[in-house]
Amino acid sequence: MATARAAHTNMPHRIVFYTKPGCHLCEDAARLLAQLQPAFALTIQTIDIQSDPELFKKYFDQIPVLVIDDRVTLAAPIRAEDVRAALSISDFGFRISE
DSSP: OOOOOHHHHOOOEEEEEEEOTTOHHHHHHHHHHHHHTTTSOEEEEEEEGGGOHHHHHHHTTTOSEEEETTTEEEESSOOHHHHHHHHHHHHTTOOOOO
């Protein structure tokens, strides 16, 4: 069942941002999220994949990885238009990748 959320209820979008130190693509993604913050209500949880062997194994060759509202997953390279589309899709409860 689709559920309308952030744009319609003023609830923030929850983003889990998987990253690691020294990752230039991750730094670019962090800047992008900061730029999108004024236009979208974002709550960002940053997780260093080096802090957990399972996360490192899962994401080491994909970072940066964004999980948006537990519904949409984006992996490198992270592009502004993809994040905007994912935020819009997430508003209506659709999942585009896992």
